[in-house]
Amino acid sequence: MMRSPGLHYWVESPHLFRDPSTANLVSKDLEKAEKLLKEAPSRKDAMEQVNGAYQSMYCCMQALLHSIQYKTTHMRCIFTIVEDYFIAKGILESVHLNNFLRGLKIEGTPQENAQAAEAMIAAVKKIVGK
Amino acid sequence: MAITARHFVQTYVEDFKYWFGQKERQSSFRNLPEVRGSFTVQYPEQKLRVPERFRVLPVLIYEEDNGDCRCTACGICAKVCPPQCIWIVQAKGQEGKPKPKANEFYIDMDVCMNCGFCSEFCPFDAIKMDHVFELSNTERKKSHVYNMQDLLVSTEYYAQTHPRAWAKELAVIEEEAKKKKAKEVAAAAAAKKKAEEAAKAAVAGDAAATASAPASTTAAAPAKEPAAKPSGEDKPQ
Numbered sequence: 001m002m003r004s005p006g007l008h009y010w011v012e013s014p015h016l017f018r019d020p021s022t023a024n025l026v027s028k029d030l031e032k033a034e035k036l037l038k039e040a041p042s043r044k045d046a047m048e049q050v051n052g053a054y055q056s057m058y059c060c061m062q063a064l065l066h067s068i069q070y071k072t073t074h075m076r077c078i079f080t081i082v083e084d085y086f087i088a089k090g091i092l093e094s095v096h097l098n099n100f101l102r103g104l105k106i107e108g109t110p111q112e113n114a115q116a117a118e119a120m121i122a123a124v125k126k127i128v129g130k
Numbered sequence: 131m132a133i134t135a136r137h138f139v140q141t142y143v144e145d146f147k148y149w150f151g152q153k154e155r156q157s158s159f160r161n162l163p164e165v166r167g168s169f170t171v172q173y174p175e176q177k178l179r180v181p182e183r184f185r186v187l188p189v190l191i192y193e194e195d196n197g198d199c200r201c202t203a204c205g206i207c208a209k210v211c212p213p214q215c216i217w218i219v220q221a222k223g224q225e226g227k228p229k230p231k232a233n234e235f236y237i238d239m240d241v242c243m244n245c246g247f248c249s250e251f252c253p254f255d256a257i258k259m260d261h262v263f264e265l266s267n268t269e270r271k272k273s274h275v276y277n278m279q280d281l282l283v284s285t286e287y288y289a290q291t292h293p294r295a296w297a298k299e300l301a302v303i304e305e306e307a308k309k310k311k312a313k314e315v316a317a318a319a320a321a322k323k324k325a326e327e328a329a330k331a332a333v334a335g336d337a338a339a340t341a342s343a344p345a346s347t348t349a350a351a352p353a354k355e356p357a358a359k360p361s362g363e364d365k366p367q
Contacts, residue, residue, distance in 0.1 A: 013262075014262070014287075014290075015283070015287065032196075036196070045223070046223055046224055047221065047223055047229040047230075047231060051198065051231070054197070055196040055197055055198060058196060058197030059196070059197075061197075062197075072284075073194075073283055073284040073286050073287035073290075074282065074283050074284070074287070075192065075197075075278075075279045075280075075281075075282035075283070076279045076280050076282070079279055101279075104197075104199070104278065104279070105221065105233045105234070105278070106221035106229065106231045106233060107221075107233070109224065
């Protein structure tokens with residue numbers, strides 16, 4: 001189902017661009033991720049709680065991208081970079097990406113997603129050294 | 131002849147302006163939408179900028195700040211799609227009840243005819259037409275059916291490709307926010323007025339009660355007195 005053959009496609013596409021100013025956003029992204037995860041259980045229903053955990057995981061993904069000074073405007077590009085760069089190099093475990101995908105599809109219980117988001121925040125913090 | 135002459139002049143207008151120092155030449159000045167005339171573009175090294183309403187294939191929009199997909203899986207796009215190239219699977223809750231989020235979203239790009247009906251009909255502004263037209267590849271089957279990850283682009287990208295539409299959207303959002311705020315202010319003012327009126331009525335009621343309390347005692351006393359008087363008068367009889 002993949003449209004993109006890999007990182008090369010995205011480097012040439014208008015969706016991925018280098019922005020050195022994004023390095024300052026990493027800590028903000030992580031703060032936002034923690035805040036969203038904290039607020040998630042207080043949301044009105046299970047779907048919203050899962051969505052809150054997904055949003056937290058999304059902020060973690062953004063933090064990862066910003067840590068290498070890149071910015072993207074496409075969801076597939078996020079997946080490709082995390083898979084082809086962070087997971088392929090052994091920096092991040094693939095389970096986090098699977099959990100992110102499950103969150104995007106609103107799958108699993110709120111507790112599972114909250115745990116996944118918590119684990120991802122911890123992993124990303126370790127990677128970016130915050 | 132006139133048309134040819136016009137094309138000829140238009141082709142060199144930018145050059146004339148540059149030669150006579152009226153305008154600085156930009157590296158990609160031929161890409162500007164206001165440039166007219168006939169000229170050759172060395173594609174694929176050079177590319178013309180496409181107009182804002184140019185439409186190729188649909189994309190889904192997610193919020194840049196939190197990654198939230200706008201799509202609520204209402205299915206209107208799938209219903210209005212003339213060649214029926216959209217499939218949506220709605221997310222389900224723990225009890226099996228459908229939820230307003232898409233679990234799966236597929237568009238078959240070989241079937242899509244780029245009509246833009248889906249984006250026109252979407253009530254949530256979740257599906258828009260993209261500008262990317264270089265989509266050819268050597269694979270025939272799997273890569274032509276786009277799933278949700280392939281389709282999701284951020285609001286930032288949409289703002290870049292569709293600046294006027296985005297500005298309109300922002301204006302509508304601002305107007306709605308203003309209306310909502312005005313409504314809230316009006317509601318708060320009405321509630322305050324009601325509370326004041328209720329307080330006034332309560333004060334008036336209290337005053338009336340305090341005023342009516344001595345009046346009732348004075349009114350009751352004479353009523354008793356005449357009643358007692360005849361009884362007293364009756365007694366001797």
